[in-house]
Amino acid sequence: MPPRAIWKGAISFGLVSIPVKTYGAISEHKTGLRMMCPTCKSPLQFKRMCPKCMKEVAWDNIIRGYEFQKGKYVPVTPKDLEKLEMESGRLVEIFQFVDADKLDPIYFDSSYYLMPDERGEKPYSLMMQALEEYQKIAVGRVVMHEKEHLVALRPYEGSILMSTLHYADEIRSPKDFPELKKAMEVDKEELELAGQLIRIMKKPFNYKEYKDRYHESLMKMIEAKMKGQEEVIEVRVPEIKPTKNLMEALKASIKAHDKR
Secondary structure, three states: OOOOOOEEEEEEEOOEEEEEEEEEOOOOOOOOOOOEOOOOOOEOOOOOEEOOOOEEOOHHHOOEEEEEEOOEEEEEOHHHHHHHHHHOOOEEEEEEEEEOOOOOHHHEEEEEEEEEOOOOHHHHHHHHHHHHHHOEEEEEEEEEOOEEEEEEEEEEOOEEEEEEEOOHHHOOOHHHOHHHOOOOOOOHHHHHHHHHHHHHHOOOOOHHHOOOHHHHHHHHHHHHHHOOOOOOOOOOOOOOOOOOOHHHHHHHHHHHHHHO
16 A cells, blocks of 8 residues: 555745655554453453543544643644644745754654655755755754644655654753763773774664564564464573673673674
C-alpha cells in the first residue's frame, strides 16, 4: 500500500509558495505483541468509557477539553481545532536560513518528507537544490497536530525533509541534575589514552551495518513457538561494575583492539 499524505499545505518564503504534501519519514520496528488474558489467551480490548453516562464513546464522537479549574472544563471540538489550522493558512512559513551544522541535534523531534503537490514541482526542486548548493537549513513554523511547531527543512536524497523542533523551554538543562554538581579532575595521561582509544575505534559510520538485534531475536522465538518448538535463548546479563582503575582499563581496551 502506498504511503498516505498526512497533511497538505504549502512552503512559504518571501513571495514564493510551494504546494506540498507531507508523509511520515519514519517506519519504526513494531513487535506486534498484544496484551492478552492470561487465562483464555484472548486479546484485551480497551474501551473509551464515560464514567458518568456509563457507556462507550465512539472515537469519532470524542471531543477534547481544557481543565481550567479542578473538575471544570472548556470543551474543544474537532471543528474548533480545524478552524485554528485553517487560520494558520496551512503554511510552512519560513522565516530564516541557517548553516547546516548550526542546529543542535537535541532540538530535533519527528521527521516528515515534504513532496511537491500539483504545480509545485519546479519551485520545490529549486528550493531543494538551493538548500543543497548553499548548505543551508530553512527554519520556520507550521501548525500540525494541535500545536505550532518550529521546523527545520533540509535536503535529503533528492527530497525536502522537514523535522519538527523542540522549543528551548522544552529542553532540560544537564545543569539541573545533582550528579554533575561534583566536578571531577581528569588526569592528562588518562585523557591522552582516551584520545588514543577514540582514534583506534574511529571509522566511517554506516547506518545499514546495524540491525535491531532484540527484534530479530523476538521474531526468531515467535517463529519457533509457531512450529511448536521452544527457542532456547541464551540470556547473558552484563555485569555492571564501576571501573576502579581508569588508566588500566584504557590500556587494556587499546591492547584488545590492537590484537583484533
